[in-house]
Amino acid sequence: MKARVFVTLKPSVLDPQGQAVAHSLGRMGFAEVKDARIGKYIEIELTPGSGGEGVEAARARVEAMCRELLANPVIEEYRFELVDERSSSGAGSAGAKERQG
């Protein structure tokens, strides 16, 4: 199972890096760009869990990883999805899309 973790700056936190990117895109002729915000994408490979309860357990563990290390709750928020690659339905099959602030 894989966890795909997205860490983004809280909307209230100024993102000068994102502003610089938006400015560059505008200068390159992408006039439709209003704003850009930079975040992080972290892919975590998990050892296979056992049965259906594995997903719930994995979700709780990834939640703890986000809270304790991957995101800084003062400035960032996170969301993640669990992807069971053995399943035929592909991305999101573990049914987990979490959002936390």
Next chain:
Amino acid sequence: MQVAVIRFPGSNCDDDVLHVLRHAVPGVQARFVFHKETELGACDAVVLPGGFSYGDYLRAGAMAAHSPALAAVRRFAAAGGPVLGICNGFQILCEAGLLEGALVRNASLHFECRDVHVVVEGRPTPWTGAIPAGRILKMPIAHAEGRYLHPEVERLEAEGRVVFRYVDDSGGETEAANPNGSLRNIAGVTNAAGNVVGLMPHPERAAERVLGGTDGRMVFESLLSGREGRPLRV
């Protein structure tokens, strides 16, 4: 007075801090404690030096905050021991939750490396006691992530926990004097108990005349002087 200087992989001001403590501050001894140590040993104060601990991976200070030595620093701080975080050390203390707030990318997006002025204020701390009230210190900064943010800055101010603030050379709290876009020109803060202090400027780089200034030495000399209050800015 024995000071433990924590050395992380990627620390690069550790030797400077040790040198200043040993040779520029009479009455102080100092030694390194490696990041893998689980005990600090007998010591009266702890300094977390500047640098790029663990390569600044993920976020500056994030990895170091979970190192074995930090668990020991956490116990030392909880018992009231004086702890100082300089630059990356400040970032580590914020990531570890020993200080409130966070340090993010400079508003300028540049690595800012130059002398700044800070005024010393706020509640008593073991790291500011020897500095005369309202004294403006000239010290260098060298960082890319020094923009201090705090979700409840009014409370921090009301509790006198802003202890260093960027000003111009005549004490004006101006935007031009703020090198990184920090909230309220904040350059350094303390915890609720007043024993843990973090600041972005480098006092160890301004502690000897041969290096152009000795203002920073007062931060370390404060360890020997007991705790005196600074005027509270309300």
